[in-house]
Amino acid sequence: MVIEINPIAVIVLAFVLGACIGSFLNVCIYRLPLNESIVFPGSHCRSCATPLPWYDNLPLLSYLIRRGRCGSCGVQCAARYFFVELLTAFMAVAVVWQFGLTLATVGYFAFVTALIVITFIDFDHQIIPDSISLPGILVGLLFSLLSPLPTLTIWTSLIGAFAGAGFLLAVALGYQALTGREGMGGGDVKLLAMIGAFLGWRSIPFTIFFASCVGSFIGVGTMIRRQADSQLALPFGPFLSFGALVYLFWGERIIAWYLGLL
Numbered sequence: 001m002v003i004e005i006n007p008i009a010v011i012v013l014a015f016v017l018g019a020c021i022g023s024f025l026n027v028c029i030y031r032l033p034l035n036e037s038i039v040f041p042g043s044h045c046r047s048c049a050t051p052l053p054w055y056d057n058l059p060l061l062s063y064l065i066r067r068g069r070c071g072s073c074g075v076q077c078a079a080r081y082f083f084v085e086l087l088t089a090f091m092a093v094a095v096v097w098q099f100g101l102t103l104a105t106v107g108y109f110a111f112v113t114a115l116i117v118i119t120f121i122d123f124d125h126q127i128i129p130d131s132i133s134l135p136g137i138l139v140g141l142l143f144s145l146l147s148p149l150p151t152l153t154i155w156t157s158l159i160g161a162f163a164g165a166g167f168l169l170a171v172a173l174g175y176q177a178l179t180g181r182e183g184m185g186g187g188d189v190k191l192l193a194m195i196g197a198f199l200g201w202r203s204i205p206f207t208i209f210f211a212s213c214v215g216s217f218i219g220v221g222t223m224i225r226r227q228a229d230s231q232l233a234l235p236f237g238p239f240l241s242f243g244a245l246v247y248l249f250w251g252e253r254i255i256a257w258y259l260g261l262l
Helices: 007-034 061-065 079-099 103-125 130-146 154-179 186-199 203-226 237-261
Strands: none
Touching: 007 079, 007 103, 061 079, 079 103, 079 237, 103 130, 103 186, 103 237, 130 154, 130 186, 154 186, 154 203, 186 203, 186 237, 203 237
């Protein structure tokens, strides 16, 4: 007997599950930099510390119903909570749309959620937790053993991890030797190693180039707006994460198009 799967139902389910996972990602984004448990205590208002009942903890819906306010003390909650849930929901749909109901979807959605957490933590604190990137490297290598994608094997994954870490480490050491200042943290090095482990070595030059272009554009715009000098510090992790996502969904097609022009 062949069971037909309604694609619309799959997309709706992916969106709902993505939003639920996005709610958990909000917990990770807030608590990991503070070295707090992501399990206990349960969700609560950051202002009055009142535990949230289940009906105030529904992804997306509770924020809209309460208009972004705590049901106990009425304080305005950050719109980021809603945005992270919505972003994760859309990313879940995008991964399912790209890879279908396969093992690749599970692995790459885990990869995407790690990038989301890293991005917002790096924006807030300019750090990339080792508790995400280091296990992420191992998970990426293990995923390459099970991946159904021909472009990802244990060898492309291993080379990607070493190439990513080695390149950024060389850049960081060279910059520090020339200027006497730390220009790139170890978190970026480990993040690019994780990206290489999940996406293979072909993703490394693409991700670095894309992240550098977008980062330079935003950095120059930020310096002009703030009237800052060239030593303005911007986190590089979000740009690496964005470059990795572009490669995940369109990278091979962009590379093929570019090579076709040569």
